[in-house]
Amino acid sequence: MTLQVNPVTGLDGVIAAETALSHVDGEKGELIIGGASVGDIAFAEDFEALAARLWVLADGSQRDAGDARRLIGMARVRAFERLSAVLPATDGLPMVDAFRAALAAMAPDDDLPDEILLTGAMGVVAAALVRSRNGERLIAPDPELGHAADILRMLRGMQAHESEVAGLNAYLVTVSDHGMNASTFAGRVVASTGASPFMAITAAYCALSGPLHGGAPEPVLNMLDAIGSADNIAPWIDAALSRGERLMGFGHRIYRVRDPRADVLKTAFERLEGAVRDMNLAAQVEAYARKALEAHKPDRKLDTNVEFYTAILLDALKIPRQAFTPIFAAARVVGWTAHALEQQYKGRLLRPASLYVGPMPAKR
Numbered sequence: 001m002t003l004q005v006n007p008v009t010g011l012d013g014v015i016a017a018e019t020a021l022s023h024v025d026g027e028k029g030e031l032i033i034g035g036a037s038v039g040d041i042a043f044a045e046d047f048e049a050l051a052a053r054l055w056v057l058a059d060g061s062q063r064d065a066g067d068a069r070r071l072i073g074m075a076r077v078r079a080f081e082r083l084s085a086v087l088p089a090t091d092g093l094p095m096v097d098a099f100r101a102a103l104a105a106m107a108p109d110d111d112l113p114d115e116i117l118l119t120g121a122m123g124v125v126a127a128a129l130v131r132s133r134n135g136e137r138l139i140a141p142d143p144e145l146g147h148a149a150d151i152l153r154m155l156r157g158m159q160a161h162e163s164e165v166a167g168l169n170a171y172l173v174t175v176s177d178h179g180m181n182a183s184t185f186a187g188r189v190v191a192s193t194g195a196s197p198f199m200a201i202t203a204a205y206c207a208l209s210g211p212l213h214g215g216a217p218e219p220v221l222n223m224l225d226a227i228g229s230a231d232n233i234a235p236w237i238d239a240a241l242s243r244g245e246r247l248m249g250f251g252h253r254i255y256r257v258r259d260p261r262a263d264v265l266k267t268a269f270e271r272l273e274g275a276v277r278d279m280n281l282a283a284q285v286e287a288y289a290r291k292a293l294e295a296h297k298p299d300r301k302l303d304t305n306v307e308f309y310t311a312i313l314l315d316a317l318k319i320p321r322q323a324f325t326p327i328f329a330a331a332r333v334v335g336w337t338a339h340a341l342e343q344q345y346k347g348r349l350l351r352p353a354s355l356y357v358g359p360m361p362a363k364r
Contacts, residue, residue, distance in 0.1 A: 016180060016350065017188060020057040021338050024179035029257035033177050042264045047147050047172040048072055051334040054177065055115060058341035068116075073143030075112055075120025076150060080141050082106065083128050090129065095322040096209060098129055099329065104202050114197040115337035122330035123147060127154035130323050148172055151330065155319065163273045164317055170268040171313060174261050175306065175328060177335030179254070183207035184332075184339050191340035192350040200340040205329050217328075218321040219248040220311035223285075230281060233288050241296045247289050249308030251300070258303040265309035272316050282312050 023032040031038040034053045041050065049065035051072070056063050086105040090098035102125045109117050120141075128138050131154075139154045148169035152160035160168075178184070187204030191197070207213055227236045240247060252259055270279065286304055293302040314324055343350070 026254035054338040076141035079121035126326035251302035261306040
């Protein structure tokens with residue numbers, strides 16, 4: 001089949017690869033990860049088990065969920081041992097850039113597959129950067145804990161409540177993969193050249209630095225802070241829309257209905273013990289914003305996206321706003337590495353064509 005490419009569409013609808021990892025149906029509001037609906041696995045499956053399943057689907061290798069948990073725990077220990085050599089490269093950098101520098105400074109381990117080491121390292125680096133910026137001592141990993149539990153422990157210096165662990169695990173599972181998004185595609189392009197997973201995942205992470213991909217959770221909290229109270233919801237939103245501003249946490253490039261991940265993360269927040277942010281305010285902001293957007297832009301379907309409840313959930317888990325992107329990467333790394341493995345397993349260089357629209361040489 002020959003595909004026609006309209007270059008002004010940003011490759012919308014163009015099939016760049018076959019994948020067994022995840023499927024996004026924007027019209028139905030459906031996300032399938034590893035053969036299961038995201039709503040069915042977010043509270044029923046450990047992050048490590050999902051990681052193992054995605055890696056199996058990627059290259060057909062034999063991987064066990066228990067082994068994945070053990071090896072990812074070992075990877076956290078190995079990554080922590082390298083922090084003294086890695087953290088100096090992050091001095092003076094903003095958190096998002098510091099995380100990139102630390103990731104780039106990590107090196108493969110002879111005893112661990114790259115995808116395992118990268119998965120363990122991301123949680124360790126995120127926690128270490130938060131604590132070092134706060135002038136707090138770094139907390140060594142506990143390889144016996146699950147990944148979500150240990151990330152929270154390394155961030156806080158103490159064990160998290162089981163509802164908080166379940167909440168972060170649900171988040172890690174929910175955002176672990178999402179079709180051929182910009183960062184995943186960037187990673188697959190690099191992986192297709194035969195480059196190492198470290199190079200591919202660094203490229204994937206760099207794609208998050210652009211404001212059009214993965215950068216909205218922190219502004220959601222800024223919006224809620226600015227609104228402040230129920231009485232100010234309508235005036236604030238109406239004024240923002242009249243100025244032509246975007247409402248953070250609403251609208252998605254793919255979904256034409258409500259983002260299914262929003263409901264999962266809303267449920268995760270509601271299950272937390274002692275959530276600090278006013279759920280009633282968030283629910284009222286969401287309800288009014290959806291109505292206002294429908295009235296203001298009737299030709300566009302702008303519904304709640306994953307960033308709205310990502311921000312509220314991570315804030316309730318006491319994760320600093322500047323660490324939202326690294327924590328997202330700590331989840332998406334299993335999707336990125338699985339796509340890199342799948343691309344290399346198929347052995348095809350991604351080399352799209354372009355439509356030349358420049359000047360032609362003068363005829364002689």
